[in-house]
Amino acid sequence: MKLTYPAVAAAVASAAVAMATLSAPPAQADSTTDAFLSTLAHYRLGDIDPATAVRVGETVCPMLAEPGQNAANVAADVADALGRPLGPATMFTGLAISIFCPRAVNAMTDGVPFSFLR
Template identity: 60%
Template sequence: MLRKPVTAAVLTAGFLAAAAVVPAPANADPVEDAFLHAVAEAGVLMGDPDRAVAVGHQVCPMLSEPGQNAANVAAQVADAAGMPLGPATMFTGIAISMFCPAMVSSIGSGTSPIPLPFLGI
């Protein structure tokens, strides 16, 4: 009856080898986690958190393009995320506050491309 211990050892070794090959999950980003939490708290629903983060990261580059403003970017977010403009506007404001610190800090200097009423300021 040596077969059972040998079989168990082989299976265990196989599972350990497979576990070593499977990549560990990526470390969570605290800013992205806070962004997802804020979006959820605002009632903006996107089924895929990775997609939400990806669209959120696109907001800053879109906003920095010449002639763009937060309203234009919110319309682009609505199209990209397939959501109505109201939730897209909330999503865009949250993305700006989380992912565009340089733009948010420029509000005090008067050079912000973000209209103050858009952020409720």
């Protein structure tokens, strides 16, 4: 099945919104990084090396803010960086957005361009 930009963008937006609304970070997590790793583990993406997961996760927001960039492109870049298929990379991207750049969740739902993150 070939994924199109609208399908990937919708999946990333849905994942980010769902993660932001349905899964608050665990109370014992004392940092954004801990919350991110815990959330990855919860959604069965915890087998990614933690240092790599954090490094790639922290690049998502700056990538979204680049001119001409969109969620589908970012998910594809994440897939390449993690060596994962697009499906898990899309979930990872949504989780990274919801934890590292929550303002982007509002931008996605409001149709605001990601360039405001810069």
